[in-house]
Amino acid sequence: MVGIGPKQPPSRKGSMTDVPKNLLQTIKDFEGQFTVDTKKLKEIVDHFVKELEKGLSVEGGNIPMNVTWVMGFPNGDEQGTFLALDMGGTNLRVCEISLTEEQGGFDITQSKYRIPEELKTGTAEELWEYIADCLQQFIEYHHGEENLAKLPLGFTFSYPATQEYIDHGVLQRWTKGFDIEGVEGEDVVPPLENILKQRGLPIKIAALINDTTGTLIASAYTDPLMRIGCIFGTGVNAAYMENVGSVPKIAHMNLPPDMPIAINCEYGAFDNEHVVLPLTKYDHIIDRDSPRPGQQAFEKMTAGLYLGEIFRLALVDLLDNRPGLIFEKQDTSKLRKPYLLDSSFPAAIEQDPYENLQDTEELFERVLNIKPTPAELELIRRLAELIGTRAARLSACGVAAICKKKNITSCHVGADGSVFTKYPHFKARGAQALREILDWAPNEKDKVTIQAAEDGSGVGAALIAALTLNRVKAGNLAGIRNMNDMKTLL
Numbered sequence: 165m166v167g168i169g170p171k172q173p174p175s176r177k178g179s180m181t182d183v184p185k186n187l188l189q190t191i192k193d194f195e196g197q198f199t200v201d202t203k204k205l206k207e208i209v210d211h212f213v214k215e216l217e218k219g220l221s222v223e224g225g226n227i228p229m230n231v232t233w234v235m236g237f238p239n240g241d242e243q244g245t246f247l248a249l250d251m252g253g254t255n256l257r258v259c260e261i262s263l264t265e266e267q268g269g270f271d272i273t274q275s276k277y278r279i280p281e282e283l284k285t286g287t288a289e290e291l292w293e294y295i296a297d298c299l300q301q302f303i304e305y306h307h308g309e310e311n312l313a314k315l316p317l318g319f320t321f322s323y324p325a326t327q328e329y330i331d332h333g334v335l336q337r338w339t340k341g342f343d344i345e346g347v348e349g350e351d352v353v354p355p356l357e358n359i360l361k362q363r364g365l366p367i368k369i370a371a372l373i374n375d376t377t378g379t380l381i382a383s384a385y386t387d388p389l390m391r392i393g394c395i396f397g398t399g400v401n402a403a404y405m406e407n408v409g410s411v412p413k414i415a416h417m418n419l420p421p422d423m424p425i426a427i428n429c430e431y432g433a434f435d436n437e438h439v440v441l442p443l444t445k446y447d448h449i450i451d452r453d454s455p456r457p458g459q460q461a462f463e464k465m466t467a468g469l470y471l472g473e474i475f476r477l478a479l480v481d482l483l484d485n486r487p488g489l490i491f492e493k494q495d496t497s498k499l500r501k502p503y504l505l506d507s508s509f510p511a512a513i514e515q516d517p518y519e520n521l522q523d524t525e526e527l528f529e530r531v532l533n534i535k536p537t538p539a540e541l542e543l544i545r546r547l548a549e550l551i552g553t554r555a556a557r558l559s560a561c562g563v564a565a566i567c568k569k570k571n572i573t574s575c576h577v578g579a580d581g582s583v584f585t586k587y588p589h590f591k592a593r594g595a596q597a598l599r600e601i602l603d604w605a606p607n608e609k610d611k612v613t614i615q616a617a618e619d620g621s622g623v624g625a626a627l628i629a630a631l632t633l634n635r636v637k638a639g640n641l642a643g644i645r646n647m648n649d650m651k652t653l654l
C-alpha cells in the first residue's frame with residue numbers, strides 16, 4: 165500500500181505470545197500514539213519546508229533561521245592555532261586546535277568539564293565565573309605566562325542567538341533545560357571577554373558559533389559532499405549553507421546575492437504552534453512542566469534530554485490511570501521522580517540482547533527498585549522501541565526538509581550528539597525514514613546519508629575562526645563588528 169509505510173514489528177519475534185490481553189491492548193495503544201507512518205512523515209516535511217522559508221523572511225516564524233556570518237566552506241588549507249570553548253547542554257570543553265599543513269589535518273588538546281546541574285538554573289555571574297575558571301585552568305596548564313593576545317578563541321555557544329556580527333550573539337532563549345536569569349536578550353560575548361580580561365587573560369573571541377554550524381564546517385573540511393551539519397543530542401538542530409539572495413531578512417545589507425552564508429536553523433522550535441506534529445499526552449506534559457512552555461516543540465519529541473522522561477511519563481500514566489495493570493504491590497515512588505531517567509535508560513533497554521530481557525529486569529531493579537514480570541518486561545521493551553523509533557523518524561524530517569528546500573537530491577549530512585552516536589538503531593531508523601520521505605526506489609542506494617561528523621564544536625570552531633580571519637584579510641568585512649579589533653589577531 166502506498167503512503168502507509170512498512171509496519172515496524174517489535175524487534176523480538178514471537179516474544180508477545182505470553183503477554184496477557186490487557187497488556188497487549190496497552191501495547192497497541194502505545195503503538196497507535198507513537199507510530200509515525202510515511203504519510204505523516206511527508207506531511208510533516210511539507211510543513212517543515214514552509215517553516216524554513218518563513219524563518220528566512222523578514223516577518224520570520226517559529227524557526228529562527230539564524231544568520232551566522234560563516235561565509236563559505238573551508239578549502240582544507242586553513243592554518244593556525246586556536247582556542248575553542250564549547251558550551252553544550254551537558255559538558256563544557258576547552259580545546260586548543262592547530263590546523264596543520266597537511267590538507268584537512270589538525271591536532272587537538274582538550275579538557276572536558278561536566279556542567280554542574282545547579283549552574284543551569286543559577287545566575288549569569290556564576291555561569292561566566294565557571295567558564296572562566298575552566299578556561300583559566302586550561303591556559304595556565306598549557307601556556308603558563310605566555311602572551312595570549314594573538315590566540316583567537318572560537319566560542320561554541322549552542323543555543324539560539326541573533327548575530328549581527330560573527331563575534332556577537334544575543335541569546336534568544338535558553339533551551340535544553342537551562343534557565344539562567346539575565347542572559348536572554350543580552351550579547352554573550354562582552355561578559356565573557358570582560359571576565360577573562362579581569363583575570364589577566366586578554367583573549368579575543370574571533371567567532372561565536374553554534375555546534376551545528378561547527379559540525380557543518382568541520383565535516384566539509386574533509387568531505388566535499390557535506391551539505392548539512394546536524395546535532396541529535398541533548399538538543400536537536402541543523403545548519404546548512406544558503407545563498408545571501410535567498411535570505412530576504414538580510415536583503416537590506418545589499419550583499420552579493422550569490423555569496424554563501426551558513427544558516428543555523430534552530431529547528432528544535434519547529435511547530436511550536438502544534439499544527440502538524442503528532443503529540444501525545446506525554447509530550448504535552450513535558451512542555452507544560454518545562455522552564456519554557458510553548459518552545460522547542462520538535463526538540464521535546466526527539467532530543468536526548470527528553471526520551472527517558474517520555475518513557476517515564478508513559479509508565480506513570482499506566483500506574484495512575486490503569487490501577488492494577490502494572491507493577492502491582494511494588495514501591496513505585498522512584499519512578500515518580502521527574503527526569504530521573506535520561507535517554508541512556510530506554511537506550512539500555514533497547515540494547516538488551518537477552519530473549520528473557522534479563523538486562524532490563526536488572527536495570528529496573530537497580531535504578532527504580534521495581535521487579536517487572538516477564539509480560540511487563542515485554543511492554544517496557546516495546547515502549548522503549550516506540551519512543552526511540554519515533555525520535556529517529558521525526559529527526560529525519562528536519563534533514564529531508566532542508567534537502568527539499570535546497571533541491572538537494574544527493575549529499576552527505578554530518579551528524580553528532582549523544583543520541584546519534586549512542587542510541588541503538590537510531591541511524592538505521594533515520595535512514596529508513598529518509599528512504600520513505602524522499603521516495604527512493606527499494607533497491608536504490610541511499611542518496612542522502614547521515615554520517616558521523618568531525619568534532620564540530622572544537623575543530624569546527626577553530627576552522628570558523630580561521631575562515632573569519634582569512635576573509636578579513638581578503639577584505640570581506642560582512643558581519644565583522646570591528647575590523648581593527650579583528651586585525652589584532654592577524
Ligand code: BGC
Nearest residue numbers: 322323324339395399400401
Ligand atoms: C539549541 C541549538 C543547538 C542544539 C543542539 C538546541 O537546544 O537551541 O542551538 O544546536 O540544541 O545542541
